[in-house]
Amino acid sequence: MVSEYEKQRARNIEQNVALLQSLGLDKPLLEPKEKPRKTKPLGKKRKATSEAEIVEDAPTNVKAPRLSSEVLTDTSVRRSSRNAGKKVDYTSEQQRRDPLPLAYSSGVKTTENTGPLGSEGGGIRTYDPKTFGTIPGVQVGTWWETRQGCSSDSIHAPWVAGISGGSGGAYSVALSGGYDDDVDLGYAFTYTGSGGRDLKGTKDAPKNLRTAPQSSDQSFENSFNKALKRSSETGNPVRVIRGFKLKSRYAPSEGYRYDGLYKVEKAWMEKGLNPKGYLVCKFAFKRIPGQPPLPVRADAEDAVEPKDETASKAEPSV
Known part of the structure; x- marks a missing residue:
């Protein structure tokens, strides 16, 4: 028996x-499908030097030169002998940006995301995420292993919240889970706003506010909902990322992917x-035309539109 x-x-x-279909999906x-990323094979290890060469070239019983007391007392910062006499700024921030995480570059792990990999560190942002539209240097299809990477590249600043906005919209x-x-039809989707949940959480997860039961009406006075409603009025583009937890054939198989710019076509309230x-x-939301096509998961069904198992048993809509 089907529940109410x-x-x-x-x-x-x-x-x-x-x-969504009435909006025109364009x-x-x-539709392209995700393909496993080909990782570069590890380079051949350099052949070990022969024992004869080691014995012949290596000096015997040679001690490292001892630093003079003048060098040792010259600074309060401890330095290695190779930095003796050099002015080293130990307080400056050292940043490193690898093209791929070690697990991918070493060939241990593969991914079906075919787009470029974005930043994964907590480096300083180059561009302000409080910007409408594209972020320079970040192309559609770029993906990240974590939400922190999305934030570092200014695509979606919050690490947890699904909506980022201000007074202008x-x-x-971020699409990750949802109601x-x-x-989600890829080129258009519906999105439920924020608020209305019990701030005390649930009995089993008292601190997990995302799964707390709804205890009041949502409102367009909520700052997040107000921003989305404002976007429906201005028509300003909204950046959209999809996460691997999203139940959709357009969700990435892992991580978080930037899927381009959308417009909020309609805002309304209904019984939840x-x-x-x-x-x-x-x-x-409807995707702005002229952008690269969205990839679908390799394990996604070939059905054109998602079908609900209970739809045939449900009462007709009014």
Whole structure:
């Protein structure tokens, strides 16, 4: 027997799919699929020098020169002998940016993300993330192992929050998990707003506010929801990243991927999927045309649109 919750969820999904299709998806006829990234093989190790050469070339019983007391007392910072006489700034920030994490570059780990890998450190941002539109140097399809990397490259600043915005509108949103009746068709998706959850959390997860039950209506007065509603009025583009936890054929198989610019086409309120029927803020996003096609997961089904198992059993929408 299908529960009332599942019936309502099926109705909401059906309505959301119809709404998104009415916007026009502008999707390509053939959608590319993720392909495993080819990692470069490790370089051949240098042949070990023969024992004869080692014995012949290596000096015997040679001690390292002892530093004079004048050098040792010249600074309060301890230095190695190779830095003797050199002026070294130990207080300056040293940054290192590898093209790939060690696990990938060594061939131990592979990924199906075919786009370039973004920053993974906590370095200083080059550009302000509180900017509408593209971030210079970060192309569509760039991916990161963590949300910290997205923040470092100014694509989506918050490490946890799904919405980043200000008084002028939303700068970016992250799709990762979401509500049960949200629909992601890649080139358009529905998004449920923020707020309305019990700040005390749940009995099993008292500090996990993301899974806390909804205890009040959401509102467009919430700063995050207000930013998205403002975007629906201005038409300013919003950067979108998708995470591996998202239940969608367009979600990356791992990490977080920048999928380009979208516009908030509609903002409204409706009854949410909760026992007491608290209201939620809903938003419909549509991808701006002319961007690279979105890859679909290699294990995704070939169905054109997602189908809900309970849809056929659900009551017709009104």
